[in-house]
Amino acid sequence: MTKSDETLLSQHFEITGGDFNNAGKASTSIKEILQEIGIDSSITVRTSIASYEAEMNVVMYARRGELTLNITPEKLHLKLKDEGPGIKNIDMAMQEGFSTATDEMREMGFGAGMGLPNIKKNADKFELFSIPGKGTSLDIIFCLNKTEKK
Amino acid sequence: MKLKEIIEKLQLKVLTGQDKLQVEVTGGYTSDLLSDVIANSKQGNLWITLQIHQNIIAVAKLKDLAGIIIVNNREPDEETLQKAKEENVPLFSSEEMAFEISGKLYELISS
Numbered sequence: 001m002t003k004s005d006e007t008l009l010s011q012h013f014e015i016t017g018g019d020f021n022n023a024g025k026a027s028t029s030i031k032e033i034l035q036e037i038g039i040d041s042s043i044t045v046r047t048s049i050a051s052y053e054a055e056m057n058v059v060m061y062a063r064r065g066e067l068t069l070n071i072t073p074e075k076l077h078l079k080l081k082d083e084g085p086g087i088k089n090i091d092m093a094m095q096e097g098f099s100t101a102t103d104e105m106r107e108m109g110f111g112a113g114m115g116l117p118n119i120k121k122n123a124d125k126f127e128l129f130s131i132p133g134k135g136t137s138l139d140i141i142f143c144l145n146k147t148e149k150k
Numbered sequence: 151m152k153l154k155e156i157i158e159k160l161q162l163k164v165l166t167g168q169d170k171l172q173v174e175v176t177g178g179y180t181s182d183l184l185s186d187v188i189a190n191s192k193q194g195n196l197w198i199t200l201q202i203h204q205n206i207i208a209v210a211k212l213k214d215l216a217g218i219i220i221v222n223n224r225e226p227d228e229e230t231l232q233k234a235k236e237e238n239v240p241l242f243s244s245e246e247m248a249f250e251i252s253g254k255l256y257e258l259i260s261s
C-alpha cells in the first residue's frame with residue numbers, strides 16, 4: 001500500500017428504509033466530521049449534497065442500507081450499498097426529472113428526479129451499480145487535491 | 151441583514167431558534183422541492199417554503215441555512231418543531247404566501 005492510499009478516517013452508518021424520523025442523520029454526521037477535520041468547505045458542501053441525496057434514496061426506495069465514509073490523503077469516498085428493489089434502467093434513473101416517488105413522498109417535497117443527477121454533478125467520480133430485485137450500490141468520490149478535479 | 155431585523159420587518163412568528171437571531175442572512179431561496187433546495191440554496195439563506203414535514207430540518211442543517219419560513223399560515227408537524235428545537239434550526243411562520251414573502255425579503259436584502 002502506497003502512502004496516498006492510506007486510510008485516514010473511516011466511518012460507517014446504517015440507514016433504515018422508510019425511517020423518515022432519522023433520515024438525513026448519516027449525512028449530518030458526515031458533514032460534522034468533515035468540518036471537524038478541516039476539509040475544504042466547498043468539498044464539504046458538495047459531499048453534503050451527494051450524501052443527502054444518496055441517503056434519502058435508500059430511505060425512500062430500499063429496505064435498508066449502509067453508508068461508509070472513507071478518507072485518504074487524496075480522496076474522499078462515499079460508498080452506499082442497499083438491499084432493495086434495485087434500478088432496472090439506470091440511464092432513465094439518471095435523467096433529470098425521472099422519478100418513481102409516490103404521491104406521499106412528493107407531498108413531502110421529494111420526487112423531483114434531481115437526486116442522482118445532482119450526485120453526479122457534484123462528485124468527481126460517480127459509479128452506480130444495481131441488481132434489480134437485490135439492491136443498489138453507489139461509489140461517490142471527491143478528489144481532495146484541487147488539481148485533480150475532473 | 152440580521153435575522154432579527156428581517157423577522158420584525160416581515161412580521162414573522164418565531165417558532166424556534168430564538169437565540170440565533172443575530173445570524174447574518176445572505177439571501178433567500180424559495181422552493182418546495184427538497185432536492186432543489188439541497189442543490190441550490192446557499193449558506194445563510196432564508197428558506198421560504200410551504201413544506202411542514204420534519205425532513206426540512208435536516209436540509210436546513212446540512213446547508214447551514216439561516217432558517218426556514220413556513221408560509222400560508224401552515225403549521226409545522228409536531229416532529230418538525232421537535233427536531234428544529236433539537237437541532238437548533240430557526241423556524242418561522244407567516245400568514246403570507248411564498249410570493250409576497252419572497253418579494254419583501256428580496257426588497258429588504260437587495261436595498
Ligand SMILES: Nc1ncnc2c1ncn2[C@@H]1O[C@H](COP(=O)(O)OP(=O)(O)OP(=O)(O)O)[C@@H](O)[C@H]1O
Nearest residue numbers: 057061086093099100110111112113114115116185
Ligand atoms: N437506492 C435506490 N433503490 C431503488 N431505486 C432507486 C434508488 N435510488 C434511485 N432510485 C430510482 O431512481 C429514480 C431517480 O432517483 P433520483 O434520486 O434522481 O430522483 P427521486 O429520488 O425520484 O427524486 P428526488 O431525489 O429529486 O427527491 C427514483 O425515482 C427511483 O425510481
Ligand SMILES: [Mg+2]
Nearest residue numbers: 053057115116
Ligand atoms: Mg432521490
